[in-house]
Amino acid sequence: MTSQQVIFIILAVITLASGLVVVTNRNLFHAALAMMLSFFGVAGFYVLLEAPFLAASQLLVYIGAISILIIFAIMMTRRLMSTDESPFNSQWIAALFGTLLIGGLIIFVIVSVFSPFGDIIIANSAPPSLAVQESTVLLGRSFVDPDQYVIPFEIASVLLLGALVGSIAIARPEKES
Amino acid sequence: MVVTVGWYVALSVALFTVGALGVLLRRNALIIFMSIELMLNSANLLLVAFAREYGDLNGQILVFFVLTVAAAEVAVGLALVVVIFRRRKSINIDDMRLMKG
């Protein structure tokens, strides 16, 4: 095993195991912490995949903002942090259906990916060439380049504005009617 | 032997499945939301892995937009959760019959 493989396996175990904790744990707060750990594992993969800027964004946005917001929401609704009633719902049919669907997919993909072990069909596979610094600069440029991603970038800003206005509209205290 | 993109495909499909099961099985709205975040992360991981494989940036750029969308969704979703909790003192979703019409 190479060191890269060892790191991959360690990160994969962290990510998946904490993901499972999110899904199975009764305590909401522990679930949120496990989710942060899982996000952390994904950030580790970004480093491994030579996307350091994304790794930093993952830490800042997912762990720094999203997880913290979720923990805020848990605190605000804290009487539900742990309950004695079953944390699982009663939608066994839907769940069975979903499990079959997704399980089928997982087996399908794994079999097709690993049958010629690790030799996946890739259309025009090119060797990775971008230096780390270069990629961050290119990333920044392409967001504001009219010939690249300026329009999705603008749409994303409108999206954030809409979400901002909407959240305020819905969460502000009710006025006297 | 190195880590190929196939490893990442398998990992992200597994993570996606874990998240999807969380959505289908759990009854607390916040846990369901966290499971959805896991699913989004699995898609992001896949995108970055493929971007590395192709040596181009498009996959990474898409991940940034997903980050934006996730931030917008968390704002809206938590606003809803908090408002509902304020009224009902509960955010278990079973009464809402998520998967039933």
Add this chain to the structure above:
Amino acid sequence: MFAAPTLNLWVITPLIILTVWAIILMFIDLFIPAGKKQWTGWLTLVGLIPALALTLMQWGQTGGAFIAEGGQPMVVVDNFATFLNTLYLLTGILAVFISVSYIRDAGLERGEYYFLMLFSIVGMMLMGMANDLILIFLALELLSIPLYILSGFDTGSDTSEESALKYFLLGAFSSAFFLFGIALTYGATGTTSLPVILDTISLDDPLALAALGMLLVGFAFKVGAVPFHMWTPDVYEGAPTSVVAFMSIGAKVAGFAALMRVLGQGFPMWGELWQPAIVVISALTMIVGNFAAVRQQNIKRMLAYSGIANAGYILIGVAASATDPEAISASLYYMLAYLFTNIGAFAVVIAVEKLDGQKGLLVEDYKGLAKRHLLLSLALAYFMFSLVGIPLTGGFTAKFYVFGAGVTAGLYWLVVIGAITSVVSAFYYLRPVLYAFMYEGPAVARVSRGLMFVLVVAVFATLVFGIFPGPWYELASQATFGNVATFVAGG
């Protein structure tokens, strides 16, 4: 032509107008005192009507803007996009007329309602114009997030909030599927641009197959197709009725727009692969939608299942387009006719609904309506006839063209299911009409001037589509993709 040769802003001018106007309106709204917020509503039209005019001017033009890698534009305008954009803008304008009095009477009158509606319309328009999966994903979110909030806009009501949370969670869940589909597509082709996907994808790639499946699941959620329809009835029941009228058309049409573009321009050569999937979904959607609607007592739930069933009919045209790309014109015409019939039906529901405590929403509450409101009852009857598909209505000609497309494509048994379920649908559509005319009862209605306008427009349009469908179908048939898949964008 503007500054840079590739920066063809003309393509997105209607979007710019709507976005900028939404932002300006936010500032104007600050100076409109509470209680006079109907002005914000009417001012929304100042953005919508010029956008509609510009969209109509774009008819017949084909162009792209924001050339991304691979030489393909991110955003395209072609007759397909223009046709659908006209539908969203008409829906938006009619929805404003419905909403102004409704949200005032329901005590929900806040300016945010209208900005969010404008943002949502921008997202809908982009769904049909986007030529790149990244942009489709963002458009999907831009149309959905305002709708989540609008569904929960009635912060004084438990059902509204819960329906919003349910809509939000399932919407985010389906977005995750859609995103995973995009990631797999990117993995299989190294691109997210639809025309480049078309050029690069290889038929024996398991990743691409999984990608297509995931994308279909995401779309099926958005258009409310069985088995991913379960959010619809609860959301329709809980959300404010004016919002339901808007999203039951806008969000559905936008979902179909992106579905048609992705299937028709990204994966057209896989027709024999996705056609069976669409056929099965279409059949299930028609059956489940119509049979479940029969049991409903609440008219909003009934219309929700009716919307599911109609998604099934629209899917017949999509399924037929696997062999004949022209067949989507039948689905496009169907959506045009459905727009007016559906918004008319919701206008009647709003007129009868009593806003103190969600009353007047049961089918029984229509008893005796014709005694006091004959014209309204006749309008209700006409819309319901149209939804059943009785001749001389837009609904009839729409079903006629869709079934015709199905027969041409050889999907005989699908058309048979469509015809049988249409007969079943008469049971539930005609029940409120029967109650209104044949029973004694205390039903009363209030028709504001805005509602009156919408009712008149909807009856008139349904009548026109029922009697002179030819020219309108001709327009829809010019709105297919044609050779857009291979066009080189020059702006």
